[in-house]
Amino acid sequence: MSETTQWVTQLLERHARVATGQTAPAPDALKALNSLQLADAIVDKGQLNSAYPDHALQVAIIGPTQSGKSTLVNLLLDSQAATISALAGFTVHAQGYASGYEEDQLQLLTTMMEPLQRVPAAELNAADLETYVLEPAVPGPQALLNPAVVWDTPDFDSIDAGTYKRAVMNTVAIADIVVLMVSKDKYGDKSVWDILQLIHPLQQPLLVCINKLDPQDEQAVLQAFSSRYQQQFETPVPPVILLPFVRRNSPGQRVSMPHETRQALGAALAAARAQVNRGAAIQTGQAFITQHRDQWLAPLVQEQSAASSWSDLVTSAMSRAEDQYARDYLNNPDKYETFNRALAELLTLLEVPGLAAVFTRTRQLVTWPARKLLGVGRDALGSRFEGARSKTPVDQDAETLERVLDSTLVSLQGSLLDQPQQQAFWAAMTQAFRKREPDIRQSFLTQSERVRKEFEPQIDEAARRLYEQLQAQPALLNTLRAARVTADAAGIALALKSGGIAPADLVLAPAMLSVTTLLTESALGKYLDTIKAELKERQRQHINDRLLQGLLATELRQLSATLPEDALFAQGLEPELHSELLKQLTGKGSRR
Template sequence: MLEFIQLLKQRYQSILSQLGNDSIKTVYQQRIDQLILAEAFIRKGQLLACSPELPLQLTVVGPTQAGKSSLVNALLNSSAAAVSPLAGYTIHPQGFCNGVKLSQCSGLQRYFGRFQQLPQAQLSKDRHDCYSLTENIADSAYLPPCVLWDTPDFDSIDSANYREGVIRAIALADIIILMISKEKYADQSVWDIMSIVEALRQPTIICLNKLGEGSEALIINSLKEKWRQARNDPFPEVVPLYYQKQAGLPAWPESRQQMLVQLAHKVNPEKHPRTQQDLLQKYWQSWLEPVIAEHEALNNWHALIDQTGKQALEDYQRDYLNHPHHYETFKCALAELLLLLEIPGLANILANTRKILTWPVRQLMKLGRKSLYSADSSHETALLNQIAEHMLIQLADKLMDKAEQGKQGQWWKEFSSLLRSQRQDILQEFSHAAKNYHVSFEQEVEHTAYRLYHKLQEQPVVLNSLRATRVTADAAAIALTLHTGGIGVHDLIIAPALLTVTSLLAESAMGGYMNKVEAELKQQQLGTVKQTLFNDVLRKKLLKLPEQLSHTTYFNISPEQLQAAESQLVEKRHGLRLL
């Protein structure tokens, strides 16, 4: 699941960089934030599984200049967190170990992934993919043993550069401390982030900073309304903070001294797997919306291929297999039968004569060679190539129609361009496969001739009649060849002989058997053409075209990849089974 979430996030980020529509950009950025949160939360689950003794994690979040770093220092009873009046001063997640050793936090590097752990003094403004961990040497009266995280803001102009670090720190938290000021509490950015993290079900408190006399009750009532609009869980406890001039820090109320210690008892790591499942299910459909739209387009593309492929096979049946004049394959079987019917005394004379005959281009076979006929001169291969070309033309027309309909129009338009650019390569491969099919199918033609010959051996009267007819036809051909040099031999040998053979077979007891053999040959031929040409070549090539669409423009996540990911969303008794 983690790998799939990362893949989906990467595709969203790539596509976002290419988008021109601002409204779609906003939606996609929100989904990227959600995916970063889900990725981090899955990593936390892995961390808890490997390090069950991981210290408690508290994270302070809030908008710019809300006083987050000042609150961290107040809770730590130190000046460990650097503070500044400048907006966006903190740009890295900074963890402070209170009552725990750095060695107890070694698993955090695995959690942060590509983020590098650096000493606090080495954090650079030029790098955002890093974080720090520092031991707090002072004694805190407000914190249980934990890691307290100071985080960058999430609402400044530059926050997009370090937003991932904020989200990772939030997903790691066992307790969230929302730090807001009276100037910032109503900002939409605050409630957008609080809405996103609701699915994590982290115990939360709100610290209200920079309060003036008499403003507390009014602001808290407004906070309740904002919370109700953003979230469905109960409104958390609010801690009002008043500025302490002597310390230069907001003062944590003495009445709430044990609040965080008590809240820590509500943290239950065993609930993480179920929470993780709920998080994924909450956003799953919205994340996959564009992916599913591509799959629908892909299914439509498959349907177009099947539709045009079915029509192509029907054209092949009509214009070749069932055409009374164009179907040549069974005639070739009959021509092979004539070879099997040679009279022993004339066999050598006929063989020598065939070596010097000049055959027309439309010959069905070249005598003196085993091959029955040339694939290049076959009407069948020419027709198959025409049908394949017509099929691609039909597909191109349908793609343009789809592009004009609006839904996934850009997908269809670019797909049409891709088909057009590869059309000749597809047709060339099909033509080569058609020739190979034609040559390999000669074995079936021979087999058909042998079936007829063996059946004829059971009919001696018919067999002798055919042999006599063959001698007459060949004798006439030999005489004509002596005078003409073989011009027109095809018409005088093949056509009369085949007509006579066909008539004798049809009128004899072999008639029904011959029709059966011809029908079986056609059926086998149709099946072979369908599989070896239309399925293994055309359909396979066309189905693979979507894989060549740019990953920077489209998600290109296959139905198989999606199905594999969704199979991981299997609820177990104790939570979620992860990849």
């Protein structure tokens, strides 16, 4: 049972952590937490039953405030073991009283009560709710239970009950017999029927005591309780013991119970004891876990669904980004400059042998990337062109990618605001997006420059392939070389006047025009178009792989993994819990 249900403990820790961070957890969240606490203790009870099937009999007295639980503990043991108070909610710790068992038997219960810590009764502190008491008790001659460990428990209906509900759940799980103690004023309360609904699947022997009754009210109360029980459950009504109202003159005074009532209570306890079946309890405990599994995993499923939706939003945004880059740059003749750079490199390759020294300065001026051209021009002509800073050539590729980034981030921010912000995942995602956006932007711009630099060899390769084709046609090659030499002087003048050359106007406009015209009208025209199309496709793929998908999409998708764990359920799942969640998501959840 421990191997198949380790995820229960892991999931309980997550529910408890999230609930602790909430000012007012939702009712469904509290129900899930309570049932998980019970299930976690049930797992330990199953291990205890398997390893020590004859361990001490456990009887848990549960009930709302002022129902008389502590009084009933003393009645069952015929002692004054449990402290009685007229103050509502006086008992806030689980307190076990062992009659007829040695300490070694009590030590077996330590794991069952975790994370609560055992302390002596004298050291109980109302401010420390993570403790419990388990001490020997000397039964009186009229004890109705001996040997047994009888547990007095905190209430489950007061305003503060949520802070010590773990003590109630642990003692219910540890119990072989559950005694529900209610007063005539509270037997119909929702909290009473909620706890009955919760523990009913465990099929523990159950005894109901309705306290503080006047004789004339007994039958009406019994009928009302029995009728409601039959409506809510399909099992027979458990034994109901009606306890009269008994006034004590002092807190330490023993409660005197009518002989018939004591006999009925003793007989009901004996019958319940005979029904204890620890072997069957293991199976019902597993069935309890299966019954509540969907409810417990629901917040994780919701978060996984939201994370998947976020991934889909990123996928859609990246598809639009790719389309925008293709539309605004690759397929825009007014912006696309990459092939011009390849042709500029081709002009360098076309240089006539022997004239290289003449055009060395020309190449310095036109060396790609264009951002360096302005600096070279200023260095060549001195401080007279210091004002040329305002004429820095625009890198159309870089500018387009920055616009793509802006559009993508704005689109995703709008998509986030359209999501239900009352869900913790989307609220956390919106906050994380706003916090990380500047870093994502800076990372993108830095990577953009690096990625475009990485693509330079592809441009050189396109020029080389064109030149190799020209070498196979000497007449055309010589014609192109002649056109290049004629145009170089005009190119130098253009570079000097501008202080730099924009790639869109790249290199020696006259030379570019001459070479392009000759190539287009030659037999290499179709090959030129092929090289241009291939270069576009390679650039599209390169930008997509290394920048849009490789960086931007990755960082955006990873945002969901950086959300704070204290407010979410599904962050950093343990292997066992992750496996159980996968079963749930794929419809293969256990129905053990």
